[in-house]
Amino acid sequence: MPPIIDLNKCIKCGQCVDICTEDVFYGSKEGEVPTVTYPKECVHFSGCVYVCPVPGAIRLRFPLPILLVYKPE
Amino acid sequence: MEEEFLECDVLCAGGGIAGLMAAIRAAELGAKVIVVEKGNVKYSGCGRSGNDHFETYIPEIHGRDMDVFIDELLRTAKGEILIGREIYHTQFAKAFDIVQLWEKWGIPMKYKGKWEFAGHSFPGRAMTHIKYEGRLQKTILEREALERGAQIMNRVMAIDLLGNGKKICGAIATHTREDKLIIFKAKTVILATGKCSRLYPSLTxxxxxxxxxxxxxxxDGRAMAFRAGAELQNVEMPQRHIGPKYFTKFGQATWIGVLKDPHGKPVGPFVTKPDRRYGDMIMEVNKEVAEEYGRSGKGPVYMDCTDITKEDYEYMMHWMKHEGNISLLDHMKEEGIDLRKNPVEFATYPLRCGGLIVTNTKAETNIRGLYAAGDEAFGDISAAATFGWISGENAAAYAESTEVPSIKNEKDKIDENKRRIVQIRNRECGPDWEEANIALQQVMNDYAGSVRNEALLKQGLSHLRRLKEKAKTLLIARNPHEIGRCLEVLNMLDIGELVFLMALNRKETRGLHVRPDYPFTNPVLDQAHVIRMKKNKSVIEWRNY
Incomplete structure (x- = not known):
């Protein structure tokens, strides 16, 4: 379920909550680790990942239905 | 439910490329501007995470005859959009000015110090699009709007327009994080809410x-415009796109490769080796090619970049980031997919709603004080930026010449919107927005999908109207976020109904509107197909572009 937050790394700055247009983090409280309330509304553009000031504190787990199809070598 | 009343000269509904460009221009001309955006302008709209192509006409490069340039452009995907020639003339008289403004504001429009034309063009023909580094464009446009004094209200969704059908006097909006209604008294409203993406099912x-x-x-903008008496055009004409299978993203022209069948044979006639100047134009000539190959047993088709040079690979990856495909690159890295070794399957994406709000070269609709720009009117980045600017300029001038409107006759409409929201919020059980959205997608796909006929469309229309009535009386929302989603679905139910009405009226086959009961394209119907509300009834007419 995208996105995934590392509780040990998150500094609770809320930038991911602020930037997400779909408001996947709806209901998150200021000063707390964001809540992923509506994971299925994620559009996988990674805005939250790239706005996060701490590398690795948030990542997207791309859901199985959207896996890219490719030809192995 | 809390209510707030605000006043402005120019209200921009939607803060994508067009909405922000409108805000920038109107604010610098001295108008009091408010942008309402249901997400966050830093990351909303089609340009949210970047773009890398901007179509522009430069007389020194393309020659003095702009029509030659436009003719070439209409051979690409741009030709799908059916509008009058004067709209293109207006766009390309201005687009290069906008390019230079963006460059000045810090959006890199040059590559290695020069205009870099590539992509969206046929080999050996005039090039129409420059490459640009648009990854941070939204942040930069937001900054420019704020610097000029525009007010930006994120998490505020415009839901209905105020006015008497001839003249606009404001809009109603709802907050998507608080139980709050905001009523705007506005001299002008610019609709810039983009396309309609959840009307038909997605690829997944x-x-x-x-x-x-x-x-x-x-x-949202189309639905609001229609309810307010504005004209919509060709809503029944669907569009499709082609791109990576399942991980649906735009940016077909950013790929430097050749679309091939499973045996390595190019699908189209345009390129046989990856070429950074052109990409593979077969995807613009026929976006259904992937689906056709699948259906006829010749598929799947692959975007094959394996013959790419080292320099072109680096060039492509650079532009992928600016086109907004960073998450795609992250995904490929995680999965060990290397475009130099692995062809990636491409799919024709499902139908999406087409059509537009009818505007003239000043971005005006048929309602005084109401404007539309961007995908709302007619899309792509260059058109959104240019007509966003033009709409802001004209709205500011009109606002200056007119008095602050009164909204005292709008009480019923405001109360009706309030009642509607409170009812949805107070219901304890019933379908939520998602259930209603799925039902809507089913009826659109099954009854106004890739093949249509009179009986099918009539049955679908009657079923959709039943769904609409049920949604109006049964929808539930657990919080303001879900209220926003419910209002989106109600807007899409309105749009869906228009698709049915207009598809029934278009008694011919044209483009992706396929009617086996009227199998031929009727040259007489090469006109604008326009619908509007008159005395609570929809009126459809044909007229020249």
Whole structure:
């Protein structure tokens, strides 16, 4: 379920909550680790990942239905 | 429910490329501007995470005859959009000025110090699009709007226009994080809410928000415009796109490769080796090629970049980031997919709603004080930026010449919107927005899908109207976020109904509107197909572009 937050790394700055247009983090409280309330509304553009000031504190787990199809070598 | 009243000269509904460009221009001309955006302007709209192509006409490069340039452009995907020639003339008289403004504001429009034309063009023909580094464009446009004094209200969704059908006097909006209604008294409203992305099922029907537009462009502006008496055009004409299978993203022209069948044979006639100047134009000539190959047993088709040079590979990856495809690159890295070794399957994406709000060269609609720009009117980055600017300029001038409107006759409409929201919020059980959205997608796909006929369309229309009535009386929302989603679905139900009405009236086959009961394209109907509300009834007419 995208996105995934590392509780040990998150500094609770809320930038991911602020930037997400779909408001996947709806209901998150200021000063707390964001809540992923509506994971299925994620559009996988990674805005939250790239706005996060701490590398690795948030990542997207791309859901199985959207896996890219490719030809192995 | 809390209510707030605000006043402005120019209200921009939607803060994508067009909405922000409108705000920038109107504010610098001295208008009091408010932008309402249901997400966050830093990351909303089709340009949210970047773009890398901007079509522009430069007389020194393309020659003095702009029509030669336009003719070439209409051979590409741009030709799908059916509008009058004067709209293009207006766009390309201005687009290069906008390019230079963006460059000045810090959006890199040059590559290695020069205009870099590539992509969206046929080998050996005039090039129409420059490459640009648009990854941070939204942040930069937001800054420019704020610097000029525009007020930006994120998490505020415009839901209905105020006015008497001839003249606009404001809009009603709802907050998507608080139980709050905001009523705007506005001299002008610029609609810039983008396309309508959740009307038809996505490529991954169980994963509705997997849409290259993002998931929240839901035809809000079109639905509001129609209800307010504005004209919509060709809503029944669907569009399709082609791109990576399942991981749906725009940016076909950013790929430097050749679209090939499973045996390595190029699908189209344009390129046989990856070429950074052109990409593979077969995807613009026929976006259904992937689906056709699948259906006829010749598929799947692959975007094959394996013959790419080292320099062209680096060039492509650079532009992928600016086109907004960073998450795609992250995904490929995680999965060990290397485009130098692995062809990637491409798919024709499902139908999406087409059409537009009818505007003239000043971005005006038929309602005084109401403007539309961007995908709302007619899209792509260059058109959104240029007509966003033009709409802001004209709205500011009109606002200056007119008095602050009164909204005292609008009480019923405001109360009706308030009542509607409170009812949805107070219901304890019933369908939520998602259930209603799935039902809507089913009826659109099954009854106004890739093949249509009179009986099918009539049955679908009657079923959709039943759904609409049920949605109006049964929808539930657990919080303000879900209220926003419910209002989106109600807007899409309005748009869906218009698709049926107009598809029934278009008694011919044209483009992706396929009617076996009227199998031929009727040259006489090479006109604008326009619908509007008159005395609570929809009126459809044909007229020249």
């Amino acid at each position: 029907p169980g994963w509705m928000f997997n849409d290259p537009h993002g998931g929240v462009q839901t035809g």
